[in-house]
Amino acid sequence: MKDKDTIIKLENVSKTFWIRDTKPQKSFRDIKNLITGGNKHKIEAVKNVSIDIKRGEFVGIVGANGSGKSTLLSLMSGVYKPDKGGKAQINGHFMKLSLGLGFNAELTARENVIINASIMGLTFREIKRKFNKIIRFAELEEFVDTKIKYYSRGMKARLGFAVAIHASPEILLLDEIFGGVGDEKFRAKSENAFRKNLLEGRTIVLVSHNLNVIKDHAQKVMLMHKGECLKIGGHEEIFLFYKNTLKVKELKILA
Amino acid sequence: MGVTFGKKGGGRNFNNNKYERIWILSKTDFKLRYADTLLGFFWTVVTPLVRLLIYYFVFSTIFTKKLPNYGLHIFSGLIVWMFFMEATKKGITVLKTKRYLIENVKLNSLDLYTSSILTSLLIFGINILVYLIVSLFFSTAVNWTIIFVPIQVLIVCILVFGLILILSTINIFFRDIGKLWEMFLLGLFWINPIFYAKTIIFEQFPALMYLNPLAGIIINTRNGLLMGEMPDWNIAAYDLAYALVVLGIGLIVYNKYFYKAAEKL
Numbered sequence: 001m002k003d004k005d006t007i008i009k010l011e012n013v014s015k016t017f018w019i020r021d022t023k024p025q026k027s028f029r030d031i032k033n034l035i036t037g038g039n040k041h042k043i044e045a046v047k048n049v050s051i052d053i054k055r056g057e058f059v060g061i062v063g064a065n066g067s068g069k070s071t072l073l074s075l076m077s078g079v080y081k082p083d084k085g086g087k088a089q090i091n092g093h094f095m096k097l098s099l100g101l102g103f104n105a106e107l108t109a110r111e112n113v114i115i116n117a118s119i120m121g122l123t124f125r126e127i128k129r130k131f132n133k134i135i136r137f138a139e140l141e142e143f144v145d146t147k148i149k150y151y152s153r154g155m156k157a158r159l160g161f162a163v164a165i166h167a168s169p170e171i172l173l174l175d176e177i178f179g180g181v182g183d184e185k186f187r188a189k190s191e192n193a194f195r196k197n198l199l200e201g202r203t204i205v206l207v208s209h210n211l212n213v214i215k216d217h218a219q220k221v222m223l224m225h226k227g228e229c230l231k232i233g234g235h236e237e238i239f240l241f242y243k244n245t246l247k248v249k250e251l252k253i254l255a
Numbered sequence: 256m257g258v259t260f261g262k263k264g265g266g267r268n269f270n271n272n273k274y275e276r277i278w279i280l281s282k283t284d285f286k287l288r289y290a291d292t293l294l295g296f297f298w299t300v301v302t303p304l305v306r307l308l309i310y311y312f313v314f315s316t317i318f319t320k321k322l323p324n325y326g327l328h329i330f331s332g333l334i335v336w337m338f339f340m341e342a343t344k345k346g347i348t349v350l351k352t353k354r355y356l357i358e359n360v361k362l363n364s365l366d367l368y369t370s371s372i373l374t375s376l377l378i379f380g381i382n383i384l385v386y387l388i389v390s391l392f393f394s395t396a397v398n399w400t401i402i403f404v405p406i407q408v409l410i411v412c413i414l415v416f417g418l419i420l421i422l423s424t425i426n427i428f429f430r431d432i433g434k435l436w437e438m439f440l441l442g443l444f445w446i447n448p449i450f451y452a453k454t455i456i457f458e459q460f461p462a463l464m465y466l467n468p469l470a471g472i473i474i475n476t477r478n479g480l481l482m483g484e485m486p487d488w489n490i491a492a493y494d495l496a497y498a499l500v501v502l503g504i505g506l507i508v509y510n511k512y513f514y515k516a517a518e519k520l
Contacts, residue, residue: 077361081514115280122272
């Protein structure tokens with residue numbers, strides 16, 4: 001009964017990447033490395049993280065750049081498989097949003113919306129019914145038949161968020177969707193969507209540098225630092241810890 | 256005015272639109288293939304016809320002893336060959352071209368393979384229509400044995416499905432596979448009975464017939480389209496078994512290594 005409400009469960013999850021540097025091959029040793037797989041180095045992106053996320057929870061993830069936040073989202077979604085010994089589970093359909101991803105640049109907004117909505121399980125009839133609402137929410141009426149490659153970052157962010165809200169996946173994994181967009185109106189609108197019950201009943205994980213958004217909406221905050229989860233708790237507790245222990249500049253947003 | 260879905264709400268059945276989804280994916284694939292070209296859709300017709308003309312002129316100069324209906328003979332083999340070639344070449348990169356979906360939404364990635372094959376199958380269908388139209392000019396009546404052609408199409412689809420499962424998985428780790436496959440295709444073309452009849456090469460090297468199931472598929476398709484003969488059921492059964500084994504291997508490989516796709520591509 002308790003487990004039925006757990007939507008995302010990470011148990012001792014770690015993720016190590018082996019990156020091979022690609023340099024132009026000059027010497028015999030380089031060619032040897034190519035064959036033997038030498039010259040690799042190890043990146044421990046996420047180290048031993050555990051968390052339980054329940055149905056309807058809004059969880060914020062904070063941390064400096066490169067602290068493993070985005071990798072953690074990919075682990076939650078099951079797109080990455082955790083290292084041996086860890087267990088990651090997601091129960092339900094998710095949509096992961098991050099800037100510029102999720103859309104095919106060569107297709108128009110209309111086509112991208114239809115594909116994404118279709119994959120989220122909407123039938124043609126439902127898509128037809130929702131289509132105008134999606135475009136109106138994103139305020140892109142004039143650019144419906146423009147290829148995504150001509151869109152600005154802000155426009156892409158708006159479109160992605162509009163699809164996510166209307167296509168109604170049970171779980172939203174949001175990766176810095178406001179980051180660097182500088183579109184105040186869209187931010188206000190999305191926050192409004194968070195506030196109103198547009199997203200009620202859905203489980204949301206939001207990675208953001210914008211601590212204000214997290215403070216206002218997240219019931220649970222997770223602090224990542226160099227791949228480790230330092231603390232999980234309420235935002236006051238976490239921000240205080242963040243401020244005192246890590247002394248990160250970004251905190252001035254909080255003022 | 257909310258945006259929640261009436262009766263279906265949260266716990267929707269995500270397979271209720273499976274066929275629509277596969278269709279929409281291949282439709283956009285099809286569109287993308289000819290995007291920004293002037294002739295657009297007509298390339299699906301122009302490409303095989305130009306190939307046909309070139310091969311026809313080259314081979315009919317080389318071989319003095321002509322097969323009957325040589326143009327149609329080449330064309331019937333060529334369309335099968337082109338389907339096989341296009342579908343496998345496209346399929347190798349399917350995980351990469353659809354990465355934007357794999358990464359961001361939960362989906363059954365086998366649907367991506369199905370839609371990739373469906374795109375090539377659409378073109379194949381158009382080519383068969385073109386074949387039928389061309390055959391009218393040669394005043395050859397369409398044979399009733401054409402009803403056996405779909406069986407061959409099914410066999411070649413199973414074969415291609417298995418092959419692209421294997422090849423696209425290899426492509427995750429070893430990106431050179433695409434180039435190697437193209438080279439392999441270059442050779443494979445010549446050991447298929449496209450511009451000659453089965454008797455020429457397979458009487459000397461019968462093993463080629465068993466190693467390469469495409470040969471049998473081409474022969475049987477031609478039997479149905481051009482010769483007005485029944486398919487050679489022994490060959491068809493052998494090819495089907497071959498294709499199913501390849502599909503089985505493909506599914507095993509895919510299940511084992513697919514999870515690496517998002518990390519490595």
